[in-house]
Amino acid sequence: MTFKRREAAIADAAQALKVSRKTVALTGAGVSTESGIPDFRSANGLWSRFDPIEYGTLGAFRRNPQKVWEMLGELLELVNALPNDGHIALADLEEMGLLNAVITQNIDGLHQQAGSRNVVEFHGSLARFVCLQCRSGVSLEEVLEGELPPSCRHCRQILKPDIVFFDEQISLDVFRKTEKILDDVDLLLVIGTSCQVVPAALIPQTVKRAGGRIIEINLEPALGGLADISIVGSFSEIMRLLIAKVSDID
Ligand SMILES: [Zn+2]
Structure with missing residues (x-):
């Protein structure tokens, strides 16, 4: 142009x-x-380094939340962007x-x-994290203050960010x-x-x-x-x- x-x-x-x-x-x-x-879908983006099926699905999170948190830990660095x-x-x-x-x-x-x-x-957004078992949630600030991965204070389940994974519905x-x-x-x-x-x-x-x-x-x-x-x-x-x-x- x-x-x-x-x-x-x-x-x-x-x-x-x-x-x-x-x-x-x-x-x-x-x-x-x-x-x-960086665009998650670009050549050096998140999904070129973490397999979307193994790290970006609710199924994967339910099977092994610790493993998905390897990817989420990196995603949390986004909160420093302006x-x-x-x-x-x-x-x-x-x-x-x-x-x-x-x-x-x-x-x-x-x-x-x-x-x-x-x-x-x-x-969805990284501003909130939820427990898949009891649905209680915590804020990003609370998550950043504690140890990763964060867990639910009621039932000790590892928390999921309130983002839409590939196999989830809007x-x-x-x-x-x-x-x-x-x-x-x-x-x-x-x-x-x-x-x-x-x-x-x-x-x-x-x-x-x-x-x-x-x-x-x-x-x-x-x-x-x-x-x-x-x-x-x-x-x-x-x-x-x-x-x-x-x-x-x-
Ligand atoms: Zn809970």
Whole structure:
């Protein structure tokens, strides 16, 4: 994409944001790479080093939670990451009344840390840990204060982070929230995700079918003809340019 074409696409996107009555962002791994969190699916990512079936399923956790915690221990290092300018720009858009909600596939909590308030964590989060036996939960802070792996204070079972493993369903509660958020959406920003993991990957089609428009912001475009506006570039850079453009429009 030439510089000029990108400029034009950003101007179109800013205009679309201004006129939209309800805008939602769908984000994926690409928004967190600039915060130093490598895409779990990339060549050096988590799932190239830990077999997803042996380390990323509820079945594996039930069989041998200690072993799955070898992977989870590494995942916990994510909590040291900081939001980047892109996360902050999305929070600013919400503050300006131009963004209704963020639906994220990330479990790192960086949108909330940046100040976004209406966030649906489609694949759960590392902020909470639960006991599979008695369902009691503890916070990330409590887990970080104790020894790993953490265990339930009532029944001594090893705790599972409240993230969605590969063989788990998205919770009904999350589905309901997502449905409500997507109701009457005029504009969907698809950012840093190649939309390969269902059911989150179906969101752009759902919005499109209901008459909404799609803006894609990705390093490598993935939506093809589904996107009305496609902007190629890094999350933080494009969001900085976009917010500047939006602020220019009265
Ligand atoms: Zn318990």
